Amino acid sequence: MVSGLINENPTVYEKKERRVRTDSSNTDEHSAEPIDQLEIFDHIRDIKDPEHPYSLEELKVLTEDSVELDDENSYVRVTFTPTVEHCSMATIIGLCVRVKLLRSLPARYKIDIRVAPGTHATEAALNKQLNDKERVAAALENPNLVEMVDECLLPSFE
Template identity: 55%
Template sequence: MTLGLINANPVVHAKKARVPRTEESHSHSDDCHPYSLEQLSVLSEESITVDEKLGRILITFTPTIQHCSMAAVIGLCLRVKLKEFFPPHFKLDIKVAPGSHADEESVNKQLNDKERIAAALENPNLRQLVDECLYSCEI
């Protein structure tokens, strides 16, 4: 399943120079995805809060456009990817930044409802889309 561009002319920001924490924390190479979520200002270090004592992670992301049809998929991809790296006792909250999406309340509800998440990941088409976003260079 190949995705078309929803925002054909996004604002692209420079990558921040940083030392990766582990080899596993690298995302796909630039050959796979021309721009990272950070370069598109969808996600930044400042939008991620990890409280190891309480076992909580809060991710706030900003879709590139107000009516981004991929907002729920982006959040689902973030959830699936983070579950690979954090112990299962961590509570993960993923939200769109306030005022950044026309259907903010609905998207936030979808991204943080266990039953909706489970149903989404059981849907073969949606699961394939998530896997392509996370693990392939075909998009």
């Protein structure tokens, strides 16, 4: 690929200040403290964009409002907004969010990853792909994809 970037000059936003927790932010299944929406956002806010040196929060791909939580029914939905309608990295972004949440949340949670309505040319296909267990499992057997996901999930040292 010569340039390869779909969105060469994305708009970059300021990160929101992290909230201070009074507990140890324990996500143990037996924890008395329920997990809340902002805690889940804190887990995914620093995922790096696959094409740019910015976090998904800085690109407004993810916001606090991206996360819906029904703790009583162990259900989490994250709706992300690609920076452009034809984003070729939308599947990788969704996979990164899913993997980060699978690694961070207790196993009892059902995770639903969605592209915001009207924000991607292949929205329905992406939503189906990101929530199909066999397709996700197959993607995570591909060493190149796993390497790309792991790179996006590396901690940022800003």
